[in-house]
Amino acid sequence: MNYQVKSRIWIEADDQILLGEGRVRLLRAIEEHGSLSRASKQLNISYKKAWRLIDAVNKAAKEPVTTSSVGGVGGGGASLTPYGRDLVNAFETLNKNCWKFLDQQLSQTNF
């Protein structure tokens, strides 16, 4: 039997949640599908919930994280801004580095 250390991280801006694992999954789905509606379907959440999450992210962030275009054939689209992509990448890097760090720290104990 071995002990394992697990972690969950999130980023706050002025005590508001900016990004957590769920929001990052949604942003990645927007990047993949180019649409908030398709992203919400992939994650099995309502469009309304997805819209509120993205609105909260954009309100908490220093710069816009997503952009949306309205109308045209097939309706509007949504995508990540360069800032949004960098932020999502930074979150994922922080997360992975945190896991590695904790594994390493635990391995230095006798448990």
Add this chain to the structure above:
Amino acid sequence: MNYQVKSRIWIEADDQILLGEGRVRLLRAIEEHGSLSRASKQLNISYKKAWRLIDAVNKAAKEPVTTSSVGGVGGGGASLTPYGRDLVNAFETLNKNCWKFLDQQLSQTNF
């Protein structure tokens, strides 16, 4: 406005939760009060819930984390084993090191 990275860690043993922040608070309260009953009162949880949590900790851990004595003046007591104390200390050290590590990692980004 500054971003802050927050984290929550927990330790698992064979996919069972061994220790998280709540369990550590309970173990610290047992150490302080020498009694599961008084510890549960301090944390505002039922004795039954506290007992179940401690039972789960002892079942998941490689060695007993608490001991209890029955009867005597004032009823039975509970205390941490040396292994339990070391484990709680290790958890708290891991947690603090994780916070420091994440702060440092975030400060190396441009966000």
